Amino acid sequence: MNSVARRPLHGGVVAFGVCLAVVLLAQLPFLRNRFFYVWDDSSAQFLPSWHYLGEQFVAGDWPKLMSPDNWVGGNFAGEALFGLWNPVNVANYVLVSRFDDLSLAALVVKTEFLALLALGTYLLVREYGAGRGAAAAIAVALPFGGFTLYYDAASWAAGLMAFAWIPFTWWSARRVARGAGSPLWPFLFGALAVTTGNPYGLLGVCAVLFALLVESWFARDRAAVIRVFVVGVLIGLVVPLVYLPLLGTSAVTDRAGQGFASNGVLVPALSDFLSLSTPSQLPMIWTFGNPLRLSVPGMYFAWFVVPLLPWLDWGVLRRRWRELLGVFVVMGGYLLLATGPSNMWMFRFPLRHVEVVFLAVGIVFAVLLSSGLRKDRLRSRALITAGVLLFTAYVSFSADAWSWRRHAVSLVVLAVGTALAVRLSRGRGLYVVLVAGVAAVLALQTAWFPKNADVADYGLPNKVSERRAMHDYQGTTFQVGSVVIGNNGLLLDAHMVSSYTGMGNRKFNQATCLNYEGTTCPQSLDKLLKPTDLAGQTLLDLLRVETVVVQRAVNRDPQVPPGWQVTERNDLVTVLRRGTPLAWPDGRVGWTDVNVSSDVSTDRSETVRFTGSGTLAFARLAWPGYRAEVDGKPVDVREGPAGLVLVDVRDGGELKLTWSAPGLVPGLAAAALGLLGALGFSALLVIRRRRAADVSADQAS
Structure with a gap:
């Protein structure tokens, strides 16, 4: 009786330990590089926008669907990416707005989502029958996989936010499938994944629900199929709220990389998965600035997976393949996506799919590991392990021979760690070794690769106060060049015409020579001063521009329009300001x-x-x-x-x-219907379970 009472507490303690371990380990990249989590898109797009949106929420302006002052980046509803309907996102935006130092804000928020990812993974792996120790090892390792850490956490934050909810959705939906949980939970977790606004979240929800349908169908559990299908329909009712504004706006936009194409950028090969346990491996995958290889271990997953494969009891799969069928469906589907075309509609850069592959691999590995390590044919298993380690070390050396010292260190770490794991396989010591190895490898990788050089380093100051002090601009401000990068104009008192957006207004971008980063060409000022077909008015006046900032590296002697004056000239910029106030100061x-x-x-x-x-x-x-x-x-x-x-x-x-955002009203109505449906479906299942329990009790009596 006492052991039964202690089991839930013990499970809770392990889950808490997983989260605590991930929180502590997430500080290592920051300690190595204070700017680690404020890189590329996080620096130019996400953190400034989060800070701004949080300020707007505190000021009572919510939902912030549109800000005309932000021009191409101001259609937040159409952009979809900022998750305006996601309560967890919104709470974090408010939190970020309280920070002056954006590097610290990024550390807090991204640590939070890495911990959420770990917790969801732990619950999901346990749901498939793995032991607590094996589940904990996979849950601690997954957030520090190469792609998740160096791309999602460091740069593409919306991807991390979406991915974090996929294990929760999968776990709770599978519980519903086997009749053990409330449909309200997968609806809420699925809605959180969808409302992040990242299409990879929606794709992940669709993938795991389809996998559960297949799993339930092969188990000949018709009731489970119906329950999963209904949950999927209810989550689907949230989709219009997020994506109808985007689709309704697409007619006037140009999103980079839409359609189907194969340019090879960030497309891994199947052979790259062989090195998922090699910490020093830099895969030969074409990236943005380097056609040869990644600058970070983007295909790394966990140090212990490949070395321990010869020691697992593979007979478990023959006995439990039906239970794991959904996992294999997800694994196979995402393998196809990860090695597929580089551009597929809204989905670019197939490397983004590898983390879901690793999630599925982790589930299978944990289930096998939970049966214990095999100790028969010890010499044969040891020789196979040695051969695997030497082969993967050779592959790493072949791809990057100049880093042979790193490869040698990796080989030693894997060999020692594997030997300890096999030696301590009879108790909890095995899982301590696995998690300790995750920490050791993370320390090595952040020392070897303190930043992701494959993406942009904008070199921006991290303090909001410093950014505001650097730019004393007034009113609507147009820049020529790249003075203010991306959405950092949101942190200024001025209203920057430029923004970082994947959804630019096609005609406006062409007329002003504005690109997706918010920078402009040297001819932009000439375009603003050219008379339009609207009574010869210039865009400079039609846009109500009050300040023009010209980067001197782009144009050292800009034309001063009539009625304007130069108010500042230094080595970096020339600042022009309108001489007379604009009419109708309260309007546009x-x-x-x-x-x-x-x-x-x-x-x-x-x-x-x-x-x-x-x-x-x-x-x-x-x-x-x-x-x-x-x-x-x-x-x-x-x-x-x-x-x-x-x-x-x-x-x-x-x-x-x-x-009003296109599709907003029907989107809100559909989402509300989905929530009501989830509540009603949950109540219906509760009533049925109680009736079934009563019938069983009557029969027993």
């Missing part, structure tokens, strides 16, 4: 040929009182979703120069211009 009318008596705007609306007939041009991008009424009667909204909003009016009155 950039030009009109009617008489405007008042103009008041918010992010998603504008009210203009006017007399006469003519055209109103607004300093707003004509994203789909705009509607206009004059004295309650609908009028057309059309697209003007550079994709700006134009409204033709007649006979005076009050114009009300409003914007």
Whole structure:
């Protein structure tokens, strides 16, 4: 009786230990490189946006679906990537907004999601019948796999946030399939994965639910198939809320890398999986700046998986293959994706799929390991292990011969660790060795590879106060060159026209020579000063630009427009400022040929009182979703120069211009229906289980 009472506590203690171990180990990369978690997209896109969105939430402006001041990066609903409907994301944005040092903010948030990933993995592996020790070893190792650590955690934060919820969704949905859990949990976890806004989260949810359907079908459990199917439908009702605005906006955007293509970037080969346990291996995978190999061990998973393969009881798979069928479905499907075309619709860079492959591999490995290590034919197993270690060391040496010292150290670490694991295989010492080896390898890798040189190092200051002090700009600010990188304009008092976005407004980008990073070409100022077909007005005026910052490396002697003056000139930039205040300071009318008596705007609306007939041009991008009424009667909204909003009016009155994200109302309705459905389905299953229990009790009596 006492042992039964202690079991849940013991399981909770192990789960807590897993999370604590991951939290502590996540500090190692930061100690090696303070900027480790603020790299590439995290520096240029995610951290500045999180800080800004958190400030907006604290100020009471939520949901922040649109910010016209942020121009191409201001359609947050259409961008989808920032997870505006995800409560965990929002809570973290508020947390980030309390930090001045973004490197510390990134450390806290990414440590949190690495720990969540570990906890979900532990629960999932246990669900498939693995022992606590084996599950703990895999759960601690997975967050520090090469891709998860060096790409997702260091740079592509949205990928880490989405991946963290996949094991939870899989675990809770499988419990529902076998009749042991509430459908509310997989709905909530699946909704969290979907509402991160990262399409890989949605893909992962679809993959694991399909795998569970296959698993249940082969088990001839019709009730399980129905339960999983219903859960999938309920989670699917959340999808329109996140992706309808994106799809509704796509007609005016150009997302980089859409469609199907095979350019070889970040496409691993099947042979690269042979080195998933070699800490020093730099796979020969074509990356962004290096056509030869990765600069980090992007295909590394866990040091102990390959060396211990000869010691496992493979007969377990013959006895339990039906139970593990869903795992094999996920593993096989993601192997195909990982080695497939480099571009498939919204999914680019197949290397992103390897972490799900490793999750599936980890489940199978843990199940096998839980049966104990085989000690028969000791010499044969030892020779096979030695051969495997030498072969993988040779493969690493062949790919990067100049790093032979690292490969030698890796070989020694794996050999010693494997020997200790085999020696201590009869008790908890085995799992202590496995986790200690994860820590040792992480220490080596962060010393050898303190940063991911495959992606961009923007070299930005980490303190928000320092960034604001560097740029004393006023009003709407246009840059020529790359003075302010990405979404860092969100941290300034000015409103930067440039932003980092994967969903640029096609006409606006072409008209201003703006790229996805928010930098512009040397001819951008000339484009702004060129008369448009709207009564010869320039874009400089139509956009209501008040400050132009010209990088001197791009243009050392910029043209000063009439009515403008140079307010600053140094070795880096020339700053031009408009000499006279703009009309209608409370609104966004950039030009009109009617008489405007008042103009008041918010992010998603504008009210203009006017007399006469003519055209109103607004300093707003004509994203789909705009509607206009004059004295309650609908009028057309059309697209003007550079994709700006134009409204033709007649006979005076009050114009009300409003914007709503495409598909927002049906998306909210569908998500609400999904939540109600999950609650109702959960209640129905509870009632049925109670009735079944009552029937069983009556029969027993």
